[in-house]
Amino acid sequence: MKIMNMVNAINDALDIKLNEDRSVVVYGQDVGVEGGVFRVTEGLQKKYGADRVFDSPLAESGIVGTAIGMSIAGLRPIVEMQFCGFIYPAFNQIISHAARMHNRSRGDHKTPMVIRMPYGGGINALEHHSESMEAIFGHIPGLKVVAPSTPHDAKGMLISAIESNDTILFMEPKRIYRAIKQEVAEGKYTIPLGKANVISQGKDVTIVSFGAMIREVQKAIVMAKEAGISVELIDLRSIYPIDKETISKSVKKTGRIITVTEGPKSFGLGAEISQIAIEEAFLHLEAPPVRVSGFDVIVPLPKGEHHYMQDPYKIFYEIEKIVKY
Amino acid sequence: MFNNYNPINNIEFQILDHNGKIVAKDMLPSIKDADLLKAYKDMLFARTADLQIVSYQRQGRIYTYPPNYGQEAISGAVGSLIKDNDWLVPAFREMGAMLAKGVTLKELFLYFMGYEDGSKYSKAKRTLPISVPIASQFLHAAGLGYAIKYSKDKDLVYAFVGDGGTSEGDFHEAINFAGVWKIPVIFIIQNNQYGISTPTKMQTASQNLAIKSIAYGVKGIKVDGNDYFAMYKTLQESIKICESGEGPVLIEAVTYRKGAHTTSDDPSKYRTKEEEELWDTKDPLKRLKSYLISKKLWTDKEEEKIIEQYKVEVDRQFIEAENYGPYPKEDIFKYMYAEMPDDLKEQEKEYERFLEWKASRTK
Ligand SMILES: Cc1ncc(C[n+]2csc(CCOP(=O)(O)OP(=O)(O)O)c2C)c(N)n1
Ligand SMILES: [Mg+2]
Numbered sequence: 001m002k003i004m005n006m007v008n009a010i011n012d013a014l015d016i017k018l019n020e021d022r023s024v025v026v027y028g029q030d031v032g033v034e035g036g037v038f039r040v041t042e043g044l045q046k047k048y049g050a051d052r053v054f055d056s057p058l059a060e061s062g063i064v065g066t067a068i069g070m071s072i073a074g075l076r077p078i079v080e081m082q083f084c085g086f087i088y089p090a091f092n093q094i095i096s097h098a099a100r101m102h103n104r105s106r107g108d109h110k111t112p113m114v115i116r117m118p119y120g121g122g123i124n125a126l127e128h129h130s131e132s133m134e135a136i137f138g139h140i141p142g143l144k145v146v147a148p149s150t151p152h153d154a155k156g157m158l159i160s161a162i163e164s165n166d167t168i169l170f171m172e173p174k175r176i177y178r179a180i181k182q183e184v185a186e187g188k189y190t191i192p193l194g195k196a197n198v199i200s201q202g203k204d205v206t207i208v209s210f211g212a213m214i215r216e217v218q219k220a221i222v223m224a225k226e227a228g229i230s231v232e233l234i235d236l237r238s239i240y241p242i243d244k245e246t247i248s249k250s251v252k253k254t255g256r257i258i259t260v261t262e263g264p265k266s267f268g269l270g271a272e273i274s275q276i277a278i279e280e281a282f283l284h285l286e287a288p289p290v291r292v293s294g295f296d297v298i299v300p301l302p303k304g305e306h307h308y309m310q311d312p313y314k315i316f317y318e319i320e321k322i323v324k325y
Numbered sequence: 326m327f328n329n330y331n332p333i334n335n336i337e338f339q340i341l342d343h344n345g346k347i348v349a350k351d352m353l354p355s356i357k358d359a360d361l362l363k364a365y366k367d368m369l370f371a372r373t374a375d376l377q378i379v380s381y382q383r384q385g386r387i388y389t390y391p392p393n394y395g396q397e398a399i400s401g402a403v404g405s406l407i408k409d410n411d412w413l414v415p416a417f418r419e420m421g422a423m424l425a426k427g428v429t430l431k432e433l434f435l436y437f438m439g440y441e442d443g444s445k446y447s448k449a450k451r452t453l454p455i456s457v458p459i460a461s462q463f464l465h466a467a468g469l470g471y472a473i474k475y476s477k478d479k480d481l482v483y484a485f486v487g488d489g490g491t492s493e494g495d496f497h498e499a500i501n502f503a504g505v506w507k508i509p510v511i512f513i514i515q516n517n518q519y520g521i522s523t524p525t526k527m528q529t530a531s532q533n534l535a536i537k538s539i540a541y542g543v544k545g546i547k548v549d550g551n552d553y554f555a556m557y558k559t560l561q562e563s564i565k566i567c568e569s570g571e572g573p574v575l576i577e578a579v580t581y582r583k584g585a586h587t588t589s590d591d592p593s594k595y596r597t598k599e600e601e602e603l604w605d606t607k608d609p610l611k612r613l614k615s616y617l618i619s620k621k622l623w624t625d626k627e628e629e630k631i632i633e634q635y636k637v638e639v640d641r642q643f644i645e646a647e648n649y650g651p652y653p654k655e656d657i658f659k660y661m662y663a664e665m666p667d668d669l670k671e672q673e674k675e676y677e678r679f680l681e682w683k684a685s686r687t688k
Contacts, residue, residue, distance in 0.1 A: 296669055
């Protein structure tokens with residue numbers, strides 16, 4: 001065991017895979033010499049050489065498009081989008097090819113690649129650096145989308161993502177890159193993608209969340225406990241595929257569900273999860289599903305961001321309302 | 326002039342050398358002493374503000390900021406020539422050009438303090454807000470250029486991008502569209518040698534960036550971007566080309582980012598002290614200052630005095646921005662659409678109900 005934050009844990013996962021698999025290459029803007037703007041790839045170029053860990057020209061479409069070619073040829077590229085707001089030039093390559101090649105070629109061409117991308121708000125950043133647009137990506141048939149909430153999960157999930165034969169969008173909650181430290185097992189382990197994690201058991205309300213919002217929910221759970229309300233917390237971990245079984249099992253037990261996500265409300269992940277609860281556990285529901293989410297607005301610049309982000313009060317407010325429904 | 330400096334030959338157009346000596350007398354633009362002095366002072370003001378912002382940032386009084394330090398002559402020359410009715414399409418490292426258009430320092434401060442209000446320019450006409458997604462603004466410039474041509478107006482568009490930005494598809498599409506449309510756009514690449522940590526030579530195998538103009542059938546030139554005169558002369562010629570319907574033009578302005586990429590960056594990770602010192606000798610302000618002193622237009626004493634005045638002015642506007650006040654919650658909703666959907670109004674009301682509840686609980 002070693003104490004690690006999420007940056008260390010992701011770096012460790014990359015290190016392990018670069019070490020054991022020659023087909024793994026890592027590239028993106030500033031990931032080589034500098035080790036990435038968040039230092040996630042620090043030290044890897046020195047260790048594995050500039051043909052395996054390198055800086056690319058400044059072009060997201062170029063980065064993802066070339067990774068598709070490499071992956072078809074048998075490499076396992078792991079590419080970095082510097083910030084969530086800059087993935088859009090690559091959208092065409094993701095939606096038109098990465099997500100389709102396998103189906104288009106009837107399984108002949110696989111695209112085993114990982115697109116890593118820091119996402120989410122709460123870091124007082126400039127425009128385009130704070131979005132949480134998981135719903136857009138979850139909506140793309142052929143793409144898998146995951147997001148860890150702890151260093152331990154980040155390492156195990158990233159190793160699984162690298163070993164997967166599909167294209168995985170690996171969303172990293174940059175707000176908690178360094179905020180959480182925990183003991184992480186040394187050496188290799190995997191966490192299966194598509195499986196949610198029940199973080200805490202409860203009987204009155206189920207909360208489903210992921211990524212950086214888990215910490216905010218945990219603070220709200222403390223408030224709920226003081227008010228005598230028992231909350232079950234599910235960390236989704238995988239946005240697509242989504243773990244219906246864990247969600248429905250929990251809702252059948254509690255009868256109430258709240259989703260907590262950072263992205264805008266409409267057509268978001270909260271709606272998807274609520275619908276799963278309705279389809280799978282309709283007769284157990286004691287209240288309509290509730291979404292705690294961003295508003296349908298652009299994430300405000302730092303001075304206005306607190307109006308947008310989910311704070312523990314916003315979550316507790318809904319917990320209190322749903323149990324009284 | 327553009328023929329003499331065809332980028333295929335990889336010569337850099339220079340008039341004022343590193344020591345402040347005129348090396349191409351025949352090319353020296355005729356600028357009135359008073360105008361030249363004003364240009365120098367504007368650049369000095371921009372530099373004073375820029376350095377001060379970095380220190381405000383260190384004090385935690387402003388968020389992430391991308392310094393302009395070392396690149397002032399490019400914005401300075403644009404500032405000297407851009408007209409009220411010309412469009413300015415910035416990236417995010419063009420303070421001098423923005424100030425010349427009438428953007429106030431206070432507005433820039435507000436932006437970097439985290440208020441969208443800092444992108445609403447009270448005095449500057451025809452100035453687009455700072456554009457963060459690299460190179461995306463170049464296409465807007467082409468659209469603005471088309472609109473000018475369509476209206477048979479005589480105005481111009483000045484658009485900025487960095488060396489890193491030349492790798493994005495949008496850069497190439499913009500120059501290509503503009504070439505096909507023959508529109509009055511002056512595309513300026515500030516080649517400050519780096520895109521964050523990535524040196525220009527890792528962005529492209531081309532021997533220079535101006536050469537990319539050739540492929541799109543437009544005029545291009547590589548110019549010493551730390552030489553105010555060369556920049557001025559290049560822009561003057563570019564304006565002529567655009568006005569005669571022969572635009573667009575692509576200018577590679579060679580410069581150096583003396584500061585960090587942003588205040589969260591540490592250049593010592595990817596470049597050497599020796600390199601920084603070498604470029605320090607090519608500093609745009611030092612150069613112009615030596616020239617002005619040799620012409621008896623300026624003295625060290627005057628400079629010291631005026632910098633003190635500028636510092637006071639910068640600080641005054643900064644404090645004004647600091648006292649701008651809280652961010653009203655309605656502002657996150659109000660500007661989303663020209664016509665706000667009912668559902669969004671409802672989201673705002675729900676937020677108000679929550680805030681009331683929160684106030685009652687946290688008393
Ligand atoms: C589309 C996009 N990708 C990535 C980024 C992150 N980023 C911000 S500045 C920068 C480097 C820009 O380099 P350059 O174009 O040379 O401009 P400079 O910063 O040197 O002025 C990068 C990669 C971004 N803002 N937009
Ligand atoms: Mg640059």
